[in-house]
Amino acid sequence: MPTRLFSLAALATVGAMAVSVPTFAAEQWNLATPYGDASFHTQNTKQFAEDVRQATDGEVDITVHGGGSLIGHAEIKPSVRRGTVQAGEIFLSTLSNESPIYEVDTLPGLANSYEDAYALWQASKPIITRMFAKEGLMPLYSVPWPSQGIYTDFELTDASQFQGLRVRAPNINTQRFVENLGGNPTETEEADIPTAFSTGRVDAMITSVSTGKAMSAWDYVSNFSDANLWFPKNIVFVNKRAFDRLDESAQQAVLDAAAQAESRGWQMSRDDRAASVEALKEHGVTITEPQGELQAQLQAAGNELFESWQERAGEQAEQLVSDYRKRQAAQ
Numbered sequence: 001m002p003t004r005l006f007s008l009a010a011l012a013t014v015g016a017m018a019v020s021v022p023t024f025a026a027e028q029w030n031l032a033t034p035y036g037d038a039s040f041h042t043q044n045t046k047q048f049a050e051d052v053r054q055a056t057d058g059e060v061d062i063t064v065h066g067g068g069s070l071i072g073h074a075e076i077k078p079s080v081r082r083g084t085v086q087a088g089e090i091f092l093s094t095l096s097n098e099s100p101i102y103e104v105d106t107l108p109g110l111a112n113s114y115e116d117a118y119a120l121w122q123a124s125k126p127i128i129t130r131m132f133a134k135e136g137l138m139p140l141y142s143v144p145w146p147s148q149g150i151y152t153d154f155e156l157t158d159a160s161q162f163q164g165l166r167v168r169a170p171n172i173n174t175q176r177f178v179e180n181l182g183g184n185p186t187e188t189e190e191a192d193i194p195t196a197f198s199t200g201r202v203d204a205m206i207t208s209v210s211t212g213k214a215m216s217a218w219d220y221v222s223n224f225s226d227a228n229l230w231f232p233k234n235i236v237f238v239n240k241r242a243f244d245r246l247d248e249s250a251q252q253a254v255l256d257a258a259a260q261a262e263s264r265g266w267q268m269s270r271d272d273r274a275a276s277v278e279a280l281k282e283h284g285v286t287i288t289e290p291q292g293e294l295q296a297q298l299q300a301a302g303n304e305l306f307e308s309w310q311e312r313a314g315e316q317a318e319q320l321v322s323d324y325r326k327r328q329a330a331q
Contacts, residue, residue, distance in 0.1 A: 027246060029062040031236075032080075033089035034073035034189070038214055040268045041143060041234050042066045045089055048141075048236070048261040055253035060246060062087065073189060077237075081135050086242040092128075092142065092235045093171040100313035101127055104320060105144070106173035107309055108229045108302025114270060115331055117144050117231035123324035127316060128235075138243055140258040142235045143265030146208040146273035148174075150225040151217055153203070155288065159297035168196060168205035171232070173305060178206070180301035190215065197221075209276035210269075218283035226289050227298055236261070 031049065035042045042064065049062035065071075071079050076088040077095065095102040104110070104124050111117040121142055129139055150156055152165075162183035169175040169185035178185040183204075188196045190211055196202040197220035204221070211217075212224060236258070243251060280287060290298055310317050 026058050026061045027242075027250070029060065029086035029238075029242065030070065031062050031064045031087040031089065032068075032071045032076050032085050033064065033066050034068045034076065034091075034191075035089070035234075036067040036191070036214070039066075040210065040272045041089065041145075041265070044143060044261055044265040044268055045236060047264070048257050051257035051260060052254055055257060056250050059250050060254065067191065068189075077137075080237065080239050081137060083239050083241060085239075087140070087236065087238040089234055089236045091170065092233050093173065096172040099131060100309055101131065101316055101320065103171075103173050103309060103313075104317075105233050106171055106230050107306050108177060109299060110306065110324075111231055112147070112228050114144070114231065114266065116328055117233075118266065119327035119331065120231075120324050121233065123327055124320055127320060132237060133240070136240045137237050138240045140236045140238055140254070141262035141265065142233045143262060144231040144233045144269050146210050146269055146276065147226075147231050148206055148208055148229040149227045151205045151207065151212060151221045152223050152225070153221045155223050155286070156225045156290075156294065158294055159301070166201065166203045168193065168202045168207070170207070173230075173309075174206050176305055176308075177229075177301055180304055181297070194219070208273070209280060210272050212285070213276040213279045216283075218280065218285050221285070223286045223288070224280060225294075226287055228289075229298070229302070 031045065033042055033045055037043070046064045049064050052060050052062055071085065071088075073090065073094065076085075076090050079085050080088040093103055093106045101124065105117070105120060111120045121144075125139070125142070132139055152161075154161070159181050162178065162181040165183040166186050167178045167183045168188045169178050170187065170190070175185035175187070186196070186202050188202060193202075193205065193211070193215045206229070209224065217224070238254075243254065246254065277287065310321075313320075
């Protein structure tokens with residue numbers, strides 16, 4: 001065969017082979033979170049993304065956009081629902097305007113330990129999963145913040161000290177709780193806390209030791225009352241259509257990585273709490289626990305919140321709390 005004819009035949013064969021081999025195309029997901037890279041939540045979410053990438057050999061490539069750099073907190077869930085981004089992470093109780101069920105982990109006194117908080121998540125997860133499914137969303141995992149306490153620039157000894165106090169309250173139940181104590185709640189995103197204090201928009205805040213450490217709370221407050229009010233959670237979720245586009249093995253890899261992220265995240269929360277307490281002490285923040293009358297006043301304000309929540313949430317609340325109490329008793 002002439003050389004030229006041989007070359008053409010060889011090229012044709014190679015071309016046919018190239019057409020017959022499928023082109024590899026990774027699923028590119030964007031995951032938006034309002035929390036900065038220093039947050040243990042974001043660190044955990046980035047590890048989740050890396051675990052998925054490794055388990056799928058790059059078939060699913062998740063880019064985590066921290067600190068609200070891609071989408072603001074309030075727009076994350078709508079954006080994931082529309083498919084503008086494939087996945088997101090939010091503070092679960094910010095959805096309280098959609099249903100009282102989303103408030104359950106911000107009810108004072110309902111869960112006062114990590115063990116109770118996990119039992120509460122297991123009890124609420126089926127209901128929350130069904131609610132998300134109605135919007136084309138699927139929860140992947142949830143991780144708590146350490147328990148919430150009260151930061152002030154004075155020693156908190158009595159609820160009357162809340163009178164007229166402008167208190168940072170990031171969700172509706174915290175706002176109601178502050179109002180029950182006579183304070184003035186102010187909604188402020190975590191990243192805006194330093195500015196809010198420096199400009200006088202807030203005088204105090206209810207949040208975790210983790211947020212206190214991350215925001216250098218010692219620069220504007222001197223006391224932390226470790227009231228152990230509640231364990232609020234973040235939830236990481238995905239657009240169901242995006243998930244369904246994955247093949248079965250990739251779907252399982254995502255679910256496995258999510259289960260690992262949940263387990264790892266709960267431990268990270270415990271570890272971060274311990275480290276944050278030490279950081280606050282090292283920077284001169286006095287840490288106390290509510291005693292006597294103050295403890296009773298905080299409990300009364302919490303009980304009022306719980307009773308109101310039960311009325312608003314109806315049968316779902318009764319079912320959820322009943323399941324939670326069973327799980328709590330079985331621990």
